[in-house]
Amino acid sequence: SRLDCFAPRGGTLAVPAQLAVLRRRELDEMLRQAALKAGARWQSPLRLEALLEDAAGRVIGARLREGESVCEVRARWTVLATGADARALEAAGMCERRAPSGMALRGYAHRPDMAGQIGGLQVVWHKALRGGYGWIFPAGGGRFNIGVGYLHRRGAERDHQGAPNLRELLAAFARVHPPAQALLQEGGAALGELKGAPLRCSLGGARKSRPGLLVAGEAAGSTYLFTGEGIGKAMESGMAAAQAIVQESGSDAGVRTAYESALASLKPRFAAYELANRFNEYPWMVDLTVWRARRSPALLARLAGVLDESQDPSAFVSAQGLLRLLFQAR
Ligand SMILES: Cc1cc2nc3c(=O)[nH]c(=O)nc-3n(C[C@H](O)[C@H](O)[C@H](O)COP(=O)(O)OP(=O)(O)OC[C@H]3O[C@@H](n4cnc5c(N)ncnc54)[C@H](O)[C@@H]3O)c2cc1C
Incomplete structure (x- = not known):
């Protein structure tokens, strides 16, 4: 029912939200079953x-x-949805940039004794995690999804320079956030395998179509830069691909135009998350926002809007947005 934000200087903010944590094993199986029911072959x-x-x-x-x-x-249309691994994109001749936009690493800790201590989803910004953030998501049954992500600032993804080692970032997370320390260290034996993967964001890095082929999901860069959220967006792009194929089946150009226009219409949203990535680049902005939102129910409501995507997250980090935060705070 809430996202607990932890700012670098120790400020905390509970943002009300309706959130669900589901393991990929379960979510992917639900999707697979739905696809089979709709006539797909596995x-x-x-x-x-x-x-x-x-x-x-x-x-x-x-x-x-x-x-x-x-x-x-053989197929009239092929949809390439191979995620953030650039190899399939390259094999298909669709890769424009091999390097990812960021990376993330996560593990599952089983600590039933901590179930009462971590009620909401936790997101932690700190200068030791600069360029990204750490998270703890309670997944029910005393299990916690714990991880760190790093998102390149705009342009820096080209050569993947400056990216930290994610295991070191996770260790830094444990140092600066006691619940992470408790889950990662004291629960060492209870922590499952750590899994890391690249992220491809901002609808960049790949061509989206060629005759007979559409590129969907993270292969098309469908993950948000600031948050690294990508499951819903990948599904949205997959639905757009399906719709274009079904509705425009008569013509190659029609399918490609319909699909590429659907993605283009999402671009402003992706650009907003690209801008909001400044929260990760400059964690002091989180200090300012948390400090201000603790005094302003209206601002808190707008932050809640970011979580259900009714509010543009870049509004807080633009020069104008920051000035407004400062000015209204006086
Ligand atoms: C550690 C971590 C945590 C994350 N947490 C979240 C989160 O909490 N919420 C959220 O919304 N997003 C999260 N993301 C992002 C999310 O995982 C991706 O955005 C999402 O999975 C993209 O979906 P997709 O279907 O495009 O790609 P994927 O889910 O990666 O699926 C691609 C599939 O293609 C297969 N494949 C790859 N190459 C080939 C090939 N050559 N031939 C055949 N098959 C191939 C892969 O095996 C895989 O099954 C996280 C990412 C990471 C790394």
């Missing part, structure tokens, strides 16, 4: 090896491999 763990093309270079399916066995799947 062919895993086949890997994309190459796209199939006709004489004119139009994509007409894919060659897939599992160990030594290879199969070809």
Whole structure:
């Protein structure tokens, strides 16, 4: 029912929200079942090896491999939704930038004894985590999803320079946030395997379509930069791809235009999250916002709006937004 924000200088703010934490194993299985029910065929763990093309270079399916066995799947339209790993994008000739926009690392700790101590989702900004943030998400049954993320500032993703080591960042999280320390260290034996992965954000880094092919999800950069949220956005882009194929099935150009316009219409939202990434770059902005919001129910309500996406997060970090925070605080 709330997101607890921890600012670098020790200020805290409980932002009311309706949030759900679901393990990917469960969410992905729900999606898979829904797809099967809708008529999809499940062919895993086949890997994309190459796209199939006709004489004119139009994509007409894919060659897939599992160990030594290879199969070809032909399709009127192919949707590439291979996530943040750039290799499939490269194999498809759609990669414009290999380096990711950021990275994240998470583990699950099983600490039933801490269930009463961490009620809301926690997000922690600190100069030791500069460029990103740490989180603890209670996942029910005494389990906690704990992790850190790092998001490159605009432009810096090109060469992936300056990215910290995520395990060191997680250790820094433990040093600056006692609940993280408790989950990571005292619960060492209870902490499952740590998993890290790249993030591809801001609808950048890849071409979105070519004749016969649409690129969807994180492969198309569908994750938000500031927060690293990407599940809902990946689904949204997948739905846009499906809609374009179903509604414009008569013409190649029609499908591509419909899909690319749907993504283009989301661009302002992604740009807002790109700007809001300043909270991660300059954690003192979180100090200012938390300090101000503790005194202003209206500002708190606007922050709650960021969580349900009814409020543009960049409004707080623009020069105008910061001045407003300072001015109104006096
Ligand atoms: C540590 C961490 C924590 C995160 N936490 C959150 C969160 O709390 N909330 C949120 O909204 N987002 C979160 N994200 C972001 C989120 O995971 C992604 O945005 C989201 O999974 C993107 O969905 P997708 O379907 O595009 O890609 P994925 O979920 O990565 O799926 C891509 C699939 O393609 C498969 N694949 C890859 N290459 C090939 C190939 N060559 N052939 C065949 N298949 C292939 C992969 O195995 C995978 O199954 C997190 C990311 C990380 C790294």
